[in-house]
Amino acid sequence: MENPVKDPTADLAQKTDLAQKYAHIKGWGIDADPKNDPTYPIKHRTDAEQTGYSWERPTQQPVDTEILRSIERPNISAVFGTSSPPSGLSGAIRRYAFKYSESEYGHWLPLILADRVNAVEGIIDDIKQGHIPNIFAERGWKAQWQHNPKGLARKVLIGAAAALTVYMLVTRNDNDDDD
Amino acid sequence: MNYRGPQRVRVSQKPMPEIKHPEDAIVRVTRSCICGSDLHLYNGNVPDTRVGTTFGHEFIGIVEEIGPEVHKLKVGDHVIVPFNISCGKCHFCRQGLYGNCHESNPQATAVGGIFGYSHTAGGFDGGQAEFVRVPYANVGPTVIPPGMDPDDAVLLTDVVPTGYQAAEMGGIQPGDTVVVFGAGPVGIMAARCSWLFGAGRVIVIDQYEYRLEFVRNYAPCEAYNFREMDDPVVFIKKATDWMGADVVIDAVGAEAAGSPLQTITGRKTLIQAGSATALHWAINSVKKGGIVSIVGVYGPTDNLVPIGNVVNKGLTLRANQASVKRLLPRLIEHVQNGVLNPKAMITHRVPLEDAADAYRIFSDKLDNCIKPVLIPPSARI
Numbered sequence: 001m002e003n004p005v006k007d008p009t010a011d012l013a014q015k016t017d018l019a020q021k022y023a024h025i026k027g028w029g030i031d032a033d034p035k036n037d038p039t040y041p042i043k044h045r046t047d048a049e050q051t052g053y054s055w056e057r058p059t060q061q062p063v064d065t066e067i068l069r070s071i072e073r074p075n076i077s078a079v080f081g082t083s084s085p086p087s088g089l090s091g092a093i094r095r096y097a098f099k100y101s102e103s104e105y106g107h108w109l110p111l112i113l114a115d116r117v118n119a120v121e122g123i124i125d126d127i128k129q130g131h132i133p134n135i136f137a138e139r140g141w142k143a144q145w146q147h148n149p150k151g152l153a154r155k156v157l158i159g160a161a162a163a164l165t166v167y168m169l170v171t172r173n174d175n176d177d178d179d
Numbered sequence: 180m181n182y183r184g185p186q187r188v189r190v191s192q193k194p195m196p197e198i199k200h201p202e203d204a205i206v207r208v209t210r211s212c213i214c215g216s217d218l219h220l221y222n223g224n225v226p227d228t229r230v231g232t233t234f235g236h237e238f239i240g241i242v243e244e245i246g247p248e249v250h251k252l253k254v255g256d257h258v259i260v261p262f263n264i265s266c267g268k269c270h271f272c273r274q275g276l277y278g279n280c281h282e283s284n285p286q287a288t289a290v291g292g293i294f295g296y297s298h299t300a301g302g303f304d305g306g307q308a309e310f311v312r313v314p315y316a317n318v319g320p321t322v323i324p325p326g327m328d329p330d331d332a333v334l335l336t337d338v339v340p341t342g343y344q345a346a347e348m349g350g351i352q353p354g355d356t357v358v359v360f361g362a363g364p365v366g367i368m369a370a371r372c373s374w375l376f377g378a379g380r381v382i383v384i385d386q387y388e389y390r391l392e393f394v395r396n397y398a399p400c401e402a403y404n405f406r407e408m409d410d411p412v413v414f415i416k417k418a419t420d421w422m423g424a425d426v427v428i429d430a431v432g433a434e435a436a437g438s439p440l441q442t443i444t445g446r447k448t449l450i451q452a453g454s455a456t457a458l459h460w461a462i463n464s465v466k467k468g469g470i471v472s473i474v475g476v477y478g479p480t481d482n483l484v485p486i487g488n489v490v491n492k493g494l495t496l497r498a499n500q501a502s503v504k505r506l507l508p509r510l511i512e513h514v515q516n517g518v519l520n521p522k523a524m525i526t527h528r529v530p531l532e533d534a535a536d537a538y539r540i541f542s543d544k545l546d547n548c549i550k551p552v553l554i555p556p557s558a559r560i
Binding site for chain 2: 038041042043044045046051053054055056057058059061062067068069070072073075076077078079080081082083084086090094097098102105108111112114115116118119120121122123133134135137138139140141142143144147148151
């Protein structure tokens with residue numbers, strides 16, 4: 001474990017500075033109890049609470065791909081992942097989402113929509129590249145057949161019933177149109 | 180491993196990862212776990228989970244290549260890679276909050292970078308692969324001590340520290356009654372670690388009998404099935420002389436079962452950021468003035484929880500992603516001394532090529548699965 005003990009000299013100097021700064025406020029700090037810190041040991045206070053964005057930043061990773069940045073920060077973090085840059089319709093939706101802060105539904109709900117659009121784009125890209133995705137293998141149905149055949153059968157039956165219902169509704173509308 | 184959409188993954192060839200930053204390393208993966216929180220991604224519940232991403236934040240591996248500013252590792256080192264990506268320099272890392280680094284995720288400020296955990300956590304590819312890029316290699320990766328079993332080591336990347344920190348955040352005092360919701364790997368480890376902090380009684384609540392049986396023997400502790408209770412909160416009140424537990428740990432998160440309303444709004448329709456059933460029960464079953472420790476993972480929007488009861492009962496809520504780097508030295512000692520035996524939780528060792536089946540097994544709790552580990556071809560030689 002790391003040693004959580006801070007430099008006592010620094011502590012004293014900071015306390016003296018603060019006491020002088022707030023000397024005009026009667027009673028300032030008289031009941032302060034540094035040991036009453038519910039964040040310890042999860043967080044080791046460093047007495048740098050008020051210094052803001054002041055650390056020596058690591059070397060910046062070259063930004064050679066499109067990175068969407070939260071508007072709650074002033075810069076791109078020193079490192080970032082380069083997996084799956086935004087592209088296509090889903091990318092456009094993601095760019096829209098990043099106009100809003102992390103506190104807004106306008107940020108998160110479009111991102112969820114973009115994820116669903118992206119799944120369809122993935123299938124289209126597969127087919128364009130001559131690869132028909134094996135949806136059954138991707139969903140792990142082999143394992144389900146091996147360990148839970150009844151559950152798989154139930155899932156297939158429910159899916160088939162839903163597909164049949166949709167088919168009947170569509171064909172009924174077609175027949176209505178014919179009339 | 181390549182994510183294709185909700186509940187669809189496959190294994191395919193991707194370009195070899197490259198050094199992108201002077202403090203990067205490239206690691207050849209030797210073990211990679213599927214985590215319960217990967218299921219949130221797998222089910223499409225984490226916003227900005229892009230098709231083509233590789234999951235996996237629990238992995239160990241051998242250093243294959245290092246960037247020019249990496250001086251704490253050398254090629255050939257077999258390393259534990261914490262799931263959080265930490266710079267070691269920012270305001271938060273300097274306070275030991277290595278799970279809250281501010282220099283590893285441009286897409287969100289509320290979470291630091293995490294391997295293979297969507298673009299909301301930085302857009303990094305994860306370790307359910309043969310090779311992975313590891314940023315800030317001077318900070319997080321820790322050389323596996325000689326003689327340590329790789330199956331123990333891989334669980335030190337997340338499961339063990341998260342379970343340990345869950346108990347630590349509980350502020351457990353000698354003799355306290357601790358209730359843990361969830362008998363997945365993290366809940367099991369939280370129950371085991373609660374004893375290390377002096378708990379007097381440990382109770383685990385889950386719905387899967389095989390997991391309850393496991394934790395009953397492993398922790399060891401009391402373990403009960405909420406499906407057999409009229410009301411888990413009343414059950415815990417009765418079991419604690421009508422007072423409630425001193426400490427309650429939520430080790431379930433967004434995939435929680437047990438409340439149709441929470442399931443429909445949190446898991447099926449995503450109206451809320453996951454099902455908050457376990458957290459709801461935790462708040463209501465803890466003693467007045469008690470502590471609720473949250474390590475279950477939830478999404479970034481909102482959840483239905485009885486916050487009024489938190490106020491009226493005078494509760495303390497403590498939560499965070501585990502600060503793996505901070506905890507590793509102590510936890511390595513515990514494993515080496517036989518205090519903790521993480522690898523006993525591993526029930527499935529699966530070739531990486533069969534990742535889709537492993538996800539299905541873990542997601543559907545098939546074949547009495549507790550913890551699956553993926554092993555790449557090069558690590559099976």
